[in-house]
Amino acid sequence: MESKQVYELTKKIPKGRVTTYGEIARALGNLGYSRAVGNALKKNDNKAVPCHRVVRSDGTVGGFRNGAKKKIEILRKEGIQIKSGKILNFNRVLHKFH
């Protein structure tokens, strides 16, 4: 599995939508990649990759909870509603690759 694929996929997330680590992992062929996905995003974390659009499967933002509220605001600006770290209408904004 190449982390490059993770970035490519992440970049393809439409504005106003989000996806989960699990979705990306599944799109790459194996759900078990989920941890590696998070690791890859964490490592690179550059602007070209909208990692703020990648959240956990339960609808929480995951890695941003503490400190990076700005990213949550970005999501808000993109039309995603968030209530105390949780995404509202999660199923509606969730982007699937398959």
Added chain:
DNA sequence: AGGGTGACCCGCT
């Protein structure tokens, strides 16, 4: 080279 960690997910208790 090998073990520990993580922005995780699933299934069983």
Added chain:
DNA sequence: CAGCGGGCCACCC
């Protein structure tokens, strides 16, 4: 419904 354990992969000592 909450908690625990196992498993997946990449990265960093």
